Amino acid sequence: MIKKAFAVGSVLTLLSGFANAGVIRHDVPDSSYKNLSYQSQFDSVGAVLFDTNDGGYICSGTVVAKHWVLTAAHCVDEATSMTFHLPEFNADRSGILGHKTYTATSWVAHNNWTGNLIEGWDVGLMYVEEGFDVGPAELYRGSGEAGSVGTHVGYGATGNGNTGANLGAGTRRAGQNVIDGMFSTAGTGEQLMWSDFDHPDPAATDSYGDVYNDWVNFIYGFNDFGFSSDNLALGLEYSIAGGDSGGAVFIEEAGEFFLAGVHSLGWQIGDNQAGYGNLYASTRVRDTLDWIDSYIAEEVPVTSTIALFGAGFMLLGLRRRRQDA
Template sequence: MNRHQNQIQTMPTVIKPTRLVELQTRRPGRPLGRACGGLLLVLLLGAEQTANGGTIRHDRSDSSYTSLATSYPAVGALTWSSMICSATLIEEDWILTAGHCLDEVGLSASDWTFDLTDSGGGVHVGAERFVFSGWTGDLQTGTDIALLRLATSETTVTPATINTNTSEVGQTATHVGYGVTGNGATGITAPAGTKRAGQNVVDVDGSAVSGYSDDILFEDFDSGSAGDNVFGTATQQDLEYLIAGGDSGGAVFMDFGSGEVLAGVHSFIASVDGNLDADYGDLAGSIKVSSYASWITSTISGGDPVAPELSSWMMWMVFAVGLWMTSRSKPTVVERKRGQVRMARA
């Protein structure tokens, strides 16, 4: 275990989540969170701008990442007011995104716009939003997920397939989004708005990080140096990548042997050095789609949502006693390692 893992698991730390809400035109994106030592987390919300998304290797060309993004046409930009997130088309009139991208009060679903013009698709406004009921703003719970039904159907772009395989840890994943950009050596240096994709290995889930839900997938931004390695090995992917502000709600794709599926939803980035700029050594957390497959399916089909980890036999029992008893319930975390790392709301 390296020094970063010791720090995460043993330091008495209060983690302060916040949002990237003040990215201005021609200004570098930067987090507004307050570090209290140890691990700092931030929701990945950016301001609507024109630039590239996610931080990349300092020794790779930007065009390699933007080119890879074209292979993922179902991922589009989700905008409202002056804000931007990312989202993925999963049915011709449904998209999947992060809970914190759709939880703003005082707005109607039609205030959100999903744009697939990068992929040759259309621009769609929202019709209904469904933020998972367990989402309270607490990142450690692994409940940062939401659905938006679109007012019009997308008939040009093929929707992504929802993952149900629970073997995500150890997989090489491709991340796609529209977040702020920079590279591992400099961190964030430019604003959000253009689609890019890169790869990273899912090192652990939340069961290996004190106080976090099993429904979170963690990875670190490796430089090849042990000093920047938090989980797993320090070996870089050829297109090593870390999500950043504006990538929230974007896609984590994995291939379990039968083609790529949507396995995660971007939720937050984290830092052990107190400087949350998405440089080498920073981390990212995404929500496991497999944990919410039942909720996604039932919501889209018009049924009452149920807890994502209920087994099929339990679902039938729930139907027998009445769906109202468990509809919109919070997902159950089966096992969690507890320690001294804690999180508080900003």
């Protein structure tokens, strides 16, 4: 049984235009996930394209102020150039006509970021001198994430729960998953919001004969996460994958959507990366609010880029590694 975690950035394979993205249920039409991502409450989410000394990559990000994009630290820490791309929809919002490109002039990783994904400091900011036309996402400042339905929006690789992520990263897709609970090894100890990709049949088994959903609760229990999965798939059950790093987790309270998390990592347990029975986690916005607010409140660019990175954290074979699309 393979058990490993991975950052969910992806090698950039598309320079102009975008392909479909996101890992979905095998028994739900692809159009349902795309249509969810086209809803106006998610207009602040876009694609992040960046270059490093090793090549070009794609992540995701969310507008959180007039000049600022919130993304993952592992998307900015080695970047040499960065652009942000927001969708432009057709009149009835049934499709995307193209993307408007914004060039970042500076970017910064959280000052506590070391490259260790499980610590829960995987957030970064991009500064764009040209102001955005879309309204910023409202940052979540409450504490009701656990048990809530998270709506995930990003530009990650595609596939379905049976195949895993087997096609390249590209355009936006949105799906939903219950936030099982919070766990991290640093900070508050609750800086990562965890979800699992439930099979719609709770008794379904993988190629080893193991029930997909049983392994999730074994991992949660073995590592003393302090919570469990209900093993029930939502109608638009979903997993993030390569290219979703930095993307958004929204939760709804009193009819309003709030940005509660930033996509950070996936944990492969079974047959396929991002397939049924696997875990993924997003950095909790609430626990990094002071740092985020210190930048976006002033609306001025950072003075320099910050690149802090280090060795991955080992846990049942858990390690950070950049994934090819």
